[in-house]
Amino acid sequence: MIKRTKVVEVLRRTDFGSIVNVRGWVRTHRSSKAVDFIALNDGSTIKNVQVVVNPANFDESLLKQLTTGSCISVVGELVESQGQGQTSEIQCQSIELYGTCGSDYPMQKKGQSFEYMRQYAHLRLRTNTFGAVMRIRHNMAIAIHQYFHDHGFFYFHTPIITASDCEGAGEMFQVTTQNLYDLKKGEDGKISYADDFFGKMTSLTVSGQLEGELGATSLGQIYTFGPTFRAENSNTPRHLAEFWMVEPEVAFIDLPELMDLEEDFIKYCVRWALDNCKDDLEFLNKMIDKTLIDRLQGVVKESFVRLPYTEGIKILEEAVAKGHQFEFPIEWGMDLASEHERFLVEQHFKRPVIMTDYPKDIKAFYMKMNDDGKTVQGTDVLFPQIGEIIGGSVREENYDKLMGEIERRDIPMKDMWWYLDTRRYGTCPHGGFGLGFERLILFVTGMQNIRDVIPFPRTPKSADF
Numbered sequence: 001m002i003k004r005t006k007v008v009e010v011l012r013r014t015d016f017g018s019i020v021n022v023r024g025w026v027r028t029h030r031s032s033k034a035v036d037f038i039a040l041n042d043g044s045t046i047k048n049v050q051v052v053v054n055p056a057n058f059d060e061s062l063l064k065q066l067t068t069g070s071c072i073s074v075v076g077e078l079v080e081s082q083g084q085g086q087t088s089e090i091q092c093q094s095i096e097l098y099g100t101c102g103s104d105y106p107m108q109k110k111g112q113s114f115e116y117m118r119q120y121a122h123l124r125l126r127t128n129t130f131g132a133v134m135r136i137r138h139n140m141a142i143a144i145h146q147y148f149h150d151h152g153f154f155y156f157h158t159p160i161i162t163a164s165d166c167e168g169a170g171e172m173f174q175v176t177t178q179n180l181y182d183l184k185k186g187e188d189g190k191i192s193y194a195d196d197f198f199g200k201m202t203s204l205t206v207s208g209q210l211e212g213e214l215g216a217t218s219l220g221q222i223y224t225f226g227p228t229f230r231a232e233n234s235n236t237p238r239h240l241a242e243f244w245m246v247e248p249e250v251a252f253i254d255l256p257e258l259m260d261l262e263e264d265f266i267k268y269c270v271r272w273a274l275d276n277c278k279d280d281l282e283f284l285n286k287m288i289d290k291t292l293i294d295r296l297q298g299v300v301k302e303s304f305v306r307l308p309y310t311e312g313i314k315i316l317e318e319a320v321a322k323g324h325q326f327e328f329p330i331e332w333g334m335d336l337a338s339e340h341e342r343f344l345v346e347q348h349f350k351r352p353v354i355m356t357d358y359p360k361d362i363k364a365f366y367m368k369m370n371d372d373g374k375t376v377q378g379t380d381v382l383f384p385q386i387g388e389i390i391g392g393s394v395r396e397e398n399y400d401k402l403m404g405e406i407e408r409r410d411i412p413m414k415d416m417w418w419y420l421d422t423r424r425y426g427t428c429p430h431g432g433f434g435l436g437f438e439r440l441i442l443f444v445t446g447m448q449n450i451r452d453v454i455p456f457p458r459t460p461k462s463a464d465f
């Protein structure tokens with residue numbers, strides 16, 4: 001038997017006359033009296049290989065079964081293509097049918113909506129768009145590891161099951177082995193966790209940062225890259241209940257250096273996509289968003305605006321004075337809504353913005369306080385179309401100040417002693433950030449809904465597949 005060649009390789013080969021074997025799924029099958037054309041795709045590339053079949057040499061009943069979605073193995077001669085758009089094609093000698101695909105195949109028609117395809121998340125992967133998105137997603141993961149490895153960061157694994165709420169937002173999924181039909185309660189009526197698997201209340205992590213800080217204050221610079229879980233009931237095109245986050249954490253870094261790292265890192269990832277995902281990006285640029293490649297090239301070239309929150313508020317107030325209407329009123333101390341972020345990025349500056357020095361009450365407890373006592377050294381990177389793509393900060397390294405903030409916010413201390421030890425034993429200035437992996441994929445692919453850039457999305461009331 002001839003060894004299988006992937007479509008991506010076959011299309012590069014020019015040793016015409018060789019016999020090759022390709023295997024894949026039929027995208028289209030056009031037949032006429034004299035010749036049949038089968039476009040075959042095996043997922044290795046957005047491109048199909050054209051298989052040219054002389055119907056006189058094959059059983060009519062076999063050819064009839066080669067409908068869209070069916071799976072075949074083809075042996076034939078690699079020849080120079082007569083047609084446009086490809087250099088080589090396969091002159092078919094034999095066909096083995098692995099699997100037929102009935103006319104009820106849900107991915108049959110072209111131009112189905114993404115909403116429709118979400119109902120078939122297990123099959124939508126076989127379409128051109130989702131193939132392109134998933135190959136780009138893979139490439140972005142490789143770029144991330146490459147970037148940090150090249151810059152001397154260590155890949156550090158933080159736990160998925162945790163007893164602490166990093167962001168303090170109380171949006172956690174509980175983890176338990178207790179029988180929920182027969183919950184044990186103490187005399188005070190509260191659930192008793194003593195007999196639960198971990199002997200305490202535990203949840204799925206919302207962020208690996210707290211443990212990441214332990215890594216950074218020993219290894220110098222680390223990054224995490226893993227799944228995170230948020231039980232926030234946000235039904236938006238930017239939120240998932242299960243998403244992947246990349247979190248570098250660096251000892252001895254200050255705010256300007258942290259912003260440099262954010263900008264350099266994200267540009268590296270976008271450049272990687274431009275360099276390594278050309279075919280898929282060209283497809284998405286044609287089919288999804290005609291400005292995609294321009295936008296990616298723009299981000300790589302432009303320097304990001306660095307904007308303190310207080311100045312951002314001024315710009316928004318001036319816009320209102322000039323007649324711009326926002327749904328939510330502008331006031332110092334408010335958390336910016338997506339409309340405000342997008343106004344700054346898309347209309348005012350027309351490039352990415354790194355906002356800094358937020359009011360302390362709209363940010364997490366661990367952010368380093370500025371001398372004004374009102375603002376903290378937090379940074380959000382705001383992107384066109386996306387809004388917040390990165391959230392990070394310099395951390396409060398002073399034990400007393402951090403404790404003061406923990407007490408002021410009534411954060412339960414019992415399970416945080418190990419985190420506070422970083423400030424007790426050889427504390428050091430440090431900081432880091434979290435990049436929402438799917439938000440990066442949204443930006444790089446031009447897709448509009450975060451549910452369409454992860455294979456099997458988890459959102460409120462939806463955990464199929």
Ligand code: 4AD
Pocket residue numbers: 166167206207208209230232238239240241243245247248388389390391392393432433434435436437438439
């Ligand atoms: O801004 P966030 O909440 O920051 C943290 O969790 C910090 N502990 C990170 C750190 O400093 N190490 O989340 C970071 C990023 C956001 O900017 C956003 O891109 C993404 O994670 N994100 C989500 N992505 C998809 N669905 C959600 N529900 C998300 N929540 C946050």
Ligand code: MG
Pocket residue numbers: 380388390391
């Ligand atoms: Mg944030």
